[in-house]
Amino acid sequence: MKVNKDQIKKLFLSTMGFIFLLYVYFSFFLGPLNRSRDGMLLEIKDLQSKLDASKEQMNKAVKLEQQAKTSTGRFAALKALNPEGAPIAWFPPRVRAFFANQQVDKVVARLEGSTGFKPTELTGWMKYSWIIDLPQADYGTLGRAIAELENTAPLLSITKLSIHTLPEQSQFQHVGLAAVNIIEKK
Amino acid sequence: MALHLNLLHEEILEQRQRQRDPLKIGMIALVGCGVLLFLYYTWNAYRTLEIKSRLTTIERAWKKIEPGVTAAQKRVADLEGVIKTTRALDDYIDNRFFWAPVLQKVSRCVAPNTQLTNFEGAVQDENREIDVSLEGIAAGREPRSVAEDLRQMLLEQFHQSYSDVKAEFKTLEDLDTIVNVAGTHMATAHYILTVNFNPAAMPKPGESPAATRARKQ
Numbered sequence: 001m002k003v004n005k006d007q008i009k010k011l012f013l014s015t016m017g018f019i020f021l022l023y024v025y026f027s028f029f030l031g032p033l034n035r036s037r038d039g040m041l042l043e044i045k046d047l048q049s050k051l052d053a054s055k056e057q058m059n060k061a062v063k064l065e066q067q068a069k070t071s072t073g074r075f076a077a078l079k080a081l082n083p084e085g086a087p088i089a090w091f092p093p094r095v096r097a098f099f100a101n102q103q104v105d106k107v108v109a110r111l112e113g114s115t116g117f118k119p120t121e122l123t124g125w126m127k128y129s130w131i132i133d134l135p136q137a138d139y140g141t142l143g144r145a146i147a148e149l150e151n152t153a154p155l156l157s158i159t160k161l162s163i164h165t166l167p168e169q170s171q172f173q174h175v176g177l178a179a180v181n182i183i184e185k186k
Numbered sequence: 187m188a189l190h191l192n193l194l195h196e197e198i199l200e201q202r203q204r205q206r207d208p209l210k211i212g213m214i215a216l217v218g219c220g221v222l223l224f225l226y227y228t229w230n231a232y233r234t235l236e237i238k239s240r241l242t243t244i245e246r247a248w249k250k251i252e253p254g255v256t257a258a259q260k261r262v263a264d265l266e267g268v269i270k271t272t273r274a275l276d277d278y279i280d281n282r283f284f285w286a287p288v289l290q291k292v293s294r295c296v297a298p299n300t301q302l303t304n305f306e307g308a309v310q311d312e313n314r315e316i317d318v319s320l321e322g323i324a325a326g327r328e329p330r331s332v333a334e335d336l337r338q339m340l341l342e343q344f345h346q347s348y349s350d351v352k353a354e355f356k357t358l359e360d361l362d363t364i365v366n367v368a369g370t371h372m373a374t375a376h377y378i379l380t381v382n383f384n385p386a387a388m389p390k391p392g393e394s395p396a397a398t399r400a401r402k403q
Contacts, residue, residue, distance in 0.1 A: 007209060014212050018219070025223055030230065037234045040241045047244045054255040061258035061265075068265045071272040078275055121267075121274040139293065147286030155275070157282040163305035182278065 081155055082183045087111070087128050091181065095132055102145035108133045112178070127180050129159075134175040139163070142175055155182040283309050283316060283385050287347065292320070295339035299325045299332055299367050316348075318381040319356070325365050329375035333358055340381055348383040356380050 083090050092109040099107040112129040134142070142163070149156065160178035192198075204210075285307065296302055304321035320340075324332035337353050344351040357378040364371050 007207075010209050011212060014209070014216065018216055021220075025227075029227055033227070033230050033234055037230070037237055040234070040237045044237070044241050044244055047241075047248050050255075051244070051248060051251070054251055054258075057255055057262065058258050061262050064262055064265045068269055071269045072265070074276070075268050075272045078272070119274055121270040122278075124271070125275075139289070143286055143289040143293065146289065147284075150282070150284050150286055154279045154282075157278075157309075158285050159309045161285050161305070161307040163302075165303045182275070 078155065079184055081153070082181075084186065087114075087181070087183050091128070091130065095130075098149065099134065099145055102148060103141050104134055104137045104145055106135050108135075122182075124185050125182050126185055128183055130177075130179045130181060132177040132179060134177070136166075136169070136172045137175050138172055142173070146177075153181075156180070288316075288318065291343040291347070292340070295336055295343055296322075297332070297336070299372065300336050301325075314384065316383055316385055318383075320379040320381065321377070323361070323365075323374050323376055325367050325372040325374045327372065329360065329373050330358060333375055333377040333379075336377075337379055340379065344381060344383050347387060349386055350384040351381070352383070353379060353381045 088111050091111075095109040096107045099105070109130050109132045112131055114126050114128045116126055117123060137145075146158070146161075150158070156179055158177055158179045160176070162176045164174045166172050166174055288307065292302070292305070300322060301324075302320055302322040304319070306319040308317050309315075310317055324330070324336065326332040333355070337355065341351060341353045344353070355377060357376065359376050361374040361376050363374050365374055366372075
């Protein structure tokens, strides 16, 4: 079989055309189709994993809700220990009233400063430092009052305590307390 | 032998050449490939459509439960935060140092012939150490031994509840003042005592680690 020059030219053109056709087919038809299919498969996988995880998440929430009953109750109780408003507004009168109930009068409380907490769990809470001055207290009454304060105010801790006798009234002592109270940020 | 004449020789040759035309064969091959490629594309398109319908179903299902899941996730995060915060607050509450028992112990140690004039107490290093300073006057025939009795009593009392207890005299000096205690004239001494201790209770001697573990369980 002899192939003449004209036929060779036609064959070459046909081959080129075929290659171009294949390029168009894979680049503009099959390629995008496959890409879209792969994208959809990935999306299905992602959604399926979310659906599977969602059941676990819902169960976890229900279980946690039951387990956390004690914690939520305790948390609410701790929050309720401190009233709304600026601590400087309510803490000094409350301390004065507390010690007055314990037969210790003329109590003065003043704010020294406030700092935040480093642990992330307590970022919503602040430490308020107070100086409480009890100019006239007797040792026994003071001991009972401090015991009552430590038992009834769990978020308050006394960091310094000083007791001095009063030269002119030996039955009384001058008492100074440095206390830290934890209060939720409002 | 009969003579066979082929008068259509040229026409037959031409027909054969037409049949073996490479251009024609190429075109047939091209069309065949085209059909195959079209079929392959159609099959792929069908699969894609099927996947798309699956995706739509799953998307619909997800849209239905998504608000619930988001709410559950938020609730879980909130609850975990509450649990952690409560635990941290409880740790803080449990690790507080209580001064009332210290005052009680001191009151138990002070005899009628010793007088306290100053008491200073401070919590050091995040409740790891407590420093107490006691200043006063001891009266007796030998006022220094009265002050030493007070130091011993303090050591004994504090050892019952705390660990690493140290009680030392910072100052102990005789005074010229004579005082009258219960009708008896007595010499006096001025003392400053420092007491340091760790608020964590000392483990009891008979307590073994195994027993502690069993109790914790």
